[in-house]
Amino acid sequence: MTAASPWWAPHRHADRRPRLLQRNAIATAIRDWFAHRDFVEVQTAALQISPGNETHLSAFATEAILPDATRSPLYLHTSPEFACKKLLAAGEQRIFSFGPVWRNRERGPLHHPEFTMLEWYRAGETYESLMEDCAALLSLAAERAGAESFAFRGREADPFAEPERLTVADAFGRHAGIDLLATVGGDGATDRDALHAAVHAAGMRTATDDTWTDLFSRVMVERIEPNLGVGRATILHEYPIPEAALARPSPRDARVAERFELYCCGVELANAFGELTDPEEQRGRFEADMDEKEKIYGERYPLDEDFLAALRIMPEASGSALGFDRLVMLATGARTVEDVIWTPVAGDDY
Template identity: 65%
Template sequence: MQTSAPWWAPEIHTRRRPALLARQRIAGAIRRLFEDADFLEVETAILQVSPGNETHLHAFRTELVRLDMAREPLYLHTSPEFACKKLLAAGEPRLFTFARVFRNRERSALHHPEFTMLEWYRAGESYERLMDDCALVLHSAADAVETDVLVHRGRSADPRLAPERLSVSAAFACHAGIDLEAVLPADGDNGAARDAFATIAMAGGLRVAPDDGWSDIFSRVISERVEPKLGLGRATILYDYPISEAALARPKPTDPRFAERFELYACGVELANAFGELTDPEEQRARFDHDMAEKQRIYGERYPIDEDFLAALAVMPAASGAALGLDRLVMLATGTDRIEDVLWTPLP
């Protein structure tokens, strides 16, 4: 039972409308930014045979009913990534999309079950080039709404300053007092690494459950100790994640313990996630199988693997790609606290 006025009530819409108009201007500015850089805007299908195979992402399921009444499961995608990479395999060198994506079990001030993801890909270019793109996106968004500051819950960042670049290992040392490299899993040593990590995390005041794996502890350190310190004053690019925390990213050639992955933060809020893309289909299959086994262990379910995607990886060129939450960027550019305030028609 709804206890407050709905979003469509005229007085509520009047309050929300300035942020919604800002959203339109920001999206338009970003579109021009990519078009001027010779990117092609594409539209990807929302229904997919697999919604993605990351352990902690949850999808909405539906069914395709054929004329013979045979039924096949389909999913609303959690990201347009698989489709975009198939277009890279088809020969598109630079592409971007504003995709409506869907994630179940996610509802908070920063999460909504349906939201808009900006994704873009560069064939034959490094993931460091995407760091430069992220800075330009922030600058364009600020120009579109004529603001000099991004704001969220008392934290602020200057969108025109070059983002700080901080490795994950340095962030753990600086903000959590943890030597991450000392507890990285090694082949055949995952249990010992997990236990050592748990001991250090608990000594630092973090809660660790008996069934938490290494990745669970890593995520808790990131969310409770590191994220709140990122993107203050200016944006932060957090780069070089442990290879276990980068499901679709390629290993760093100079240190395969880490992956070519970075995340963009502003005001303590994660805005974007980027990869130097993995193009080895057998390695990708092994990672999917591992993550789906974890999903089965934790949640009692798993999603199918998109065999067509793995086939496309075999011919996809070396590339880098990024995904940015448009709604969160609009929130920070307009100083709003809840994601519903920048969605035209949010769920009640």
């Protein structure tokens, strides 16, 4: 089998270039969209004390060498989230960040170790307003790319149609026949055995050492996600509290949180929260996630104490992060995210 030409080979770049120019057009349109709504674009530092404290999030580590030759660990950020929330605490009301982030252990048709994230925040506004933003950005990207529909791996969706709004509990019932919330207590405690029995009864593979989160993730990947965003986009909302470390509890049901994800053609595009602003609750969630990370991966990341301090004065807000490369991939009909990245990181070619 002949190896593929590198992305910089002139003939291959000529094939890639039309989609890359469409990428630029979509980026310009998005910046204009936010500017017309009084958002301020912010540029956050890529080097951070903590890259984030989610169990399965893997960062690129480095270190600062100080003038006295002492060394201090740093990480490339996996999201501008902590920095953006500090800016909300400082007094900003509507902000967006549009730039590169880095995540280790991730490479494939939908993943790249360095990718572009669009993240935006609305102080004093509900996360339902972000659902409307997501719908607008889908149609804007399609319009700029001249696309009448989005397609990926045999699934199609109309980017101009109003997205379906579906709770996670309803999705589990519809696509897996599982009563998910029967396994979650009002205090957020989970019943692993009950979910294990339900997953097994649904005909899915289980293991004796599966945690509640393992089982939840398996159902999501195998039964839920492939059915989302088909025909039109899906906004999957009201995630169980254990699956929403940075989101505040829903006032409607203490078992779920104000978190949603946007899906189109079975592809996750965005993740959004009604932001948690209780620093003690946030600290507890982070420490629990780091305990789990240490158990699985043998490492843990430090907590950003400045971030936890900023939460004490941060206003009520909602925020969303959208994978820009995936959006461009769908809008331009590309095969993988690497097809719409100007200079992919050297490695496997998808």
